[in-house]
Amino acid sequence: MTVERYIRIMAGFVVMLSLALGFEGSPIFVNQWFLALTAFAGFNLFQSGITGFCPPAFLFRWLGVPEGGSACRK
Template sequence: MTVERYIRVMAGFFVMLSLALGYAGSPIFVSEWFLALTAFAGFNLFQSGITGFCPPGILFKKLGVPEGNGSCSGGKCN
């Protein structure tokens, strides 16, 4: 997997987790304040798309995760 895919997986995980912990109908509800984590993940994705600065991307690169070529061909991203 590439840095971009790890970032997508991490963002998706945080959104799902924060919704599960922040939605009152969830069996693992803790507090509605966990929905702020959803907003933070969305804001981080938004700003990194505009600025190109992504702290998790820097961390993954330092951990040796390979970078993708940034293109998707045939519906599958590298």
Template sequence: MTVERCIRILAGFVVMLSLALGVEGSPIFVNQWFLALTAFAGFNLFQSGITGFCPPAFLFRKLGIPDGGGHCGSGKCQ
């Protein structure tokens, strides 16, 4: 598992959890303000794509998770 993959997993988890907690039809609905967490995750992904700055990447590297080293140009993301 690489840093890039962990970031995708974390972002997907945050979006799904915040939707489950913020949408009124959900069985675990708490408050609509949890939808702000969805917006924050989207904004963080957007700015990370532009600037290359991603705070969770620092955390994952400190935890010893290796960088990918590969690229998606070949069609096989690592």
């Protein structure tokens, strides 16, 4: 897998987990403030799409994940 795929997987996981923790109808509800994490993930995806700057890409490259795709430029 490539850096781009890991970033998409991580963003999707953060959104789904924060919705599960922040939605009152969820069986694992903790607090509504977890929905702020959903907003943060969405904002990060938005700015990454516009600027090409993607902070998690640095981490994945440092961990040795191979490059691929064009979602996150160096």
